[in-house]
Amino acid sequence: MNTTTDNSGDVRLTQIGKRYGAFTAVHPLDLTVPQGSFFALLGASGCGKTTTLRMIAGLEEPSQGTVHLGDQDVTHLPPYKRPVNTVFQSYALFPHLDIFENVAFGLRRRGIKSVKKQVEEMLDLVQLGEQARKKPHQLSGGQQQRVAVARALINHPKVLLLDEPLGALDLKLRRQMQLELKRIQTEVGITFVHVTHDQEEAMTMADTVAVMNAGRVEQLGSPADLYENPRTTFVANFLGTSNFIEADVDFKSGDEIVLNAGGGKLFLPTARCSAQAAAGGKVLVGVRPEKIALAHADDAGEIPEGRNRITGRIADSSFIGVSTQYVIDSPVCSGFEVYAQNVDRDPRLTPGAEVVLHWNPAHTFGLDATQAIDAGVESVEEDAA
Amino acid sequence: MSAATEAPPPLAPTAPETRPPRKRGRLTPYWLLLPGILWLVVFFALPLVYQASTSVQTGSLEQGYKVTWHFATYWDALSEYWPQFVRSVLYAASATILCLLLGYPLAYLIAFRAGRWRNLIMILVIAPFFTSFLIRTLAWKTILADGGPVVGALNTLHVLDVTNWLGWTAGDRVLATPLAVVCGLTYNFLPFMILPLYTSLERIDGRLHEAAGDLYARPWTTFRKVTFPLSMPGVVSGTLLTFIPAAGDYVNADLLGSTDTRMVGNVIQSQFLRILDYPTAAALSFILMAAILAMVTVYIRRSGTEDLV
Numbered sequence: 001m002n003t004t005t006d007n008s009g010d011v012r013l014t015q016i017g018k019r020y021g022a023f024t025a026v027h028p029l030d031l032t033v034p035q036g037s038f039f040a041l042l043g044a045s046g047c048g049k050t051t052t053l054r055m056i057a058g059l060e061e062p063s064q065g066t067v068h069l070g071d072q073d074v075t076h077l078p079p080y081k082r083p084v085n086t087v088f089q090s091y092a093l094f095p096h097l098d099i100f101e102n103v104a105f106g107l108r109r110r111g112i113k114s115v116k117k118q119v120e121e122m123l124d125l126v127q128l129g130e131q132a133r134k135k136p137h138q139l140s141g142g143q144q145q146r147v148a149v150a151r152a153l154i155n156h157p158k159v160l161l162l163d164e165p166l167g168a169l170d171l172k173l174r175r176q177m178q179l180e181l182k183r184i185q186t187e188v189g190i191t192f193v194h195v196t197h198d199q200e201e202a203m204t205m206a207d208t209v210a211v212m213n214a215g216r217v218e219q220l221g222s223p224a225d226l227y228e229n230p231r232t233t234f235v236a237n238f239l240g241t242s243n244f245i246e247a248d249v250d251f252k253s254g255d256e257i258v259l260n261a262g263g264g265k266l267f268l269p270t271a272r273c274s275a276q277a278a279a280g281g282k283v284l285v286g287v288r289p290e291k292i293a294l295a296h297a298d299d300a301g302e303i304p305e306g307r308n309r310i311t312g313r314i315a316d317s318s319f320i321g322v323s324t325q326y327v328i329d330s331p332v333c334s335g336f337e338v339y340a341q342n343v344d345r346d347p348r349l350t351p352g353a354e355v356v357l358h359w360n361p362a363h364t365f366g367l368d369a370t371q372a373i374d375a376g377v378e379s380v381e382e383d384a385a
Numbered sequence: 386m387s388a389a390t391e392a393p394p395p396l397a398p399t400a401p402e403t404r405p406p407r408k409r410g411r412l413t414p415y416w417l418l419l420p421g422i423l424w425l426v427v428f429f430a431l432p433l434v435y436q437a438s439t440s441v442q443t444g445s446l447e448q449g450y451k452v453t454w455h456f457a458t459y460w461d462a463l464s465e466y467w468p469q470f471v472r473s474v475l476y477a478a479s480a481t482i483l484c485l486l487l488g489y490p491l492a493y494l495i496a497f498r499a500g501r502w503r504n505l506i507m508i509l510v511i512a513p514f515f516t517s518f519l520i521r522t523l524a525w526k527t528i529l530a531d532g533g534p535v536v537g538a539l540n541t542l543h544v545l546d547v548t549n550w551l552g553w554t555a556g557d558r559v560l561a562t563p564l565a566v567v568c569g570l571t572y573n574f575l576p577f578m579i580l581p582l583y584t585s586l587e588r589i590d591g592r593l594h595e596a597a598g599d600l601y602a603r604p605w606t607t608f609r610k611v612t613f614p615l616s617m618p619g620v621v622s623g624t625l626l627t628f629i630p631a632a633g634d635y636v637n638a639d640l641l642g643s644t645d646t647r648m649v650g651n652v653i654q655s656q657f658l659r660i661l662d663y664p665t666a667a668a669l670s671f672i673l674m675a676a677i678l679a680m681v682t683v684y685i686r687r688s689g690t691e692d693l694v
Binding site: 057058059078079080084085086088090092093094095096105106109110151152155 | 590592593595596597598599600601602603606610611614615
């Protein structure tokens with residue numbers, strides 16, 4: 001059923017939006033999820049990701065715009081007429097039915113009489129064959145979650161919608177279920193639309209991630225693309241950690257922009273600058289902490305030419321086994337974060353030491369300087385807590 | 386807080402002293418139970434035993450009654466008053482079914498659709514309790530009065546033709562017919578149906594409705610397969626709270642009925658208060674109690690609510 005010409009599993013949202021009175025939950029957005037892909041809607045709570053998912057499911061009526069599944073306009077179809085199924089956040093298993101009947105529910109509603117074989121196969125797929133006659137409350141959280149997946153998948157929906165399906169599980173189980181869901185998706189080839197606030201979860205599982213913020217899609221792309229080329233500070237901070245330097249544009253030379261920051265020069269590939277960089281203007285220069293190398297000030301001469309460099313002093317360092325995380329105060333930016341692999345540790349790199357930070361200009365990205373530098377930071381800390 | 390600054394008392398001597406309070410603590414639940422148990426013994430168990438002994442007494446009012454283990458009273462009472470028993474069960478069952486049919490949609494509305502009106506509707510459901518049971522039942526006498534607007538309307542709509550044919554009413558009257566008694570019972574016990582129904586409906590997670598819809602269940606199927614089964618505890622307790630008191634009721638039959646609509650409650654009342662045949666009255670009470678217990682047991686077994694956790 002996963003042929004390349006079949007586009008019946010495409011989800012196409014056109015100018016879809018949702019308002020509750022004066023509050024706009026989802027600003028009009030266009031989104032296309034291709035057949036067979038694993039798509040993640042990522043964002044902090046209240047960003048409109050669940051509302052978007054519910055509009056695809058038909059559980060929420062959009063205030064404007066249309067929802068297409070393949071070529072079929074389903075905007076005004078009630079949920080029970082849509083070829084999509086949902087795995088709910090708290091699973092919403094029917095407490096009065098046993099596991100077998102929970103999984104058989106969708107088949108029975110469509111008038112299928114001999115459900116036994118299908119249900120048993122599906123329960124085997126999620127490794128719950130033994131539990132068929134138990135009630136939902138007799139199962140653990142992870143088992144309930146798998147029942148919820150089985151109950152949706154058995155209907156062979158065109159699209160499977162997952163609303164924070166792993167939110168209630170502990171970390172270890174969550175990792176395990178991420179791989180499990182990814183395996184199932186590859187096996188059945190159904191389009192998955194996954195809503196999550198966990199950036200790591202979105203990046204591990206999805207082919208394409210849409211980062212949402214305040215009812216808008218901030219950026220859409222593959223996990224690596226989003227991570228390496230964030231176009232807003234929100235995306236840069238929400239996915240991983242970023243360091244930002246406010247720099248003045250000196251001049252453009254070919255495919256490079258030369259910037260001034262605290263008296264030093266920084267180079268930024270034009271292709272990696274999403275802002276309008278006119279000479280005399282300002283740009284936010286971003287670089288990921290693991291891209292930066294650290295040299296003691298005494299060794300500054302050994303740094304190869306052509307690398308971006310700034311000076312600073314180590315404010316704090318924490319050893320976490322694989323790497324050491326440094327916080328560096330620099331004239332151009334306080335609280336610069338650097339993650340250094342623990343390959344050859346320099347014993348002089350202790351708090352108080354004068355250092356030079358240097359990195360390949362190709363790892364630099366440029367953003368519009370008018371936005372808040374710390375957008376999206378708080379939500380990351382919330383998740384970590 | 387001054388204790389914090391004092392030197393801590395030596396531990397060893399105080400250790401044995403902490404034991405007796407703990408023992409007393411273990412008895413606390415039983416002390417708390419005592420008032421309730423006393424109440425039940427004095428006002429429930431003792432009268433029950435007294436009634437049981439009365440039911441097997443013989444004698445007369447003038448010479449006094451004596452316990453003679455005369456179990457024949459039971460048989461005599463049953464053979465003489467079985468029509469009233471049957472009528473009680475029929476009326477109570479009809480009223481219970483009517484209560485369920487009227488109460489379920491209302492409870493559903495309050496639980497899922499009322500929004501900010503929820504509290505107001507709940508108050509309106511309970512509001513009749515602020516007036517006396519008797520006054521409310523007497524009011525139905527006026528409502529259903531001969532030649533009144535209700536009877537007139539039912540006549541014009543030819544509803545009375547149907548109910549006459551069914552034997553629920555007679556001629557142009559509603560008052561003093563089975564219909565009037567069942568109406569009174571339904572009205573008086575409706576809140577006892579609505580409240581438990583509401584409680585169990587309100588507990589149902591709204592996401593289950595969404596999940597059912599997502600799994601191809603139309604709204605009516607969702608109701609049949611999800612909402613109604615999950616509300617069974619409310620249905621069972623609501624029907625019990627309606628049926629049990631309605632089966633023993635005599636006020637509605639007394640005020641709204643006639644001699645042809647006498648229920649077993651009316652018989653017990655007259656045996657006790659007018660004829661003063663205490664053994665028969667007590668025996669009737671026990672038969673009614675046993676009958677209700679038996680019916681309720683079968684009903685609960687059948688509905689299988691112990692499965693609904």
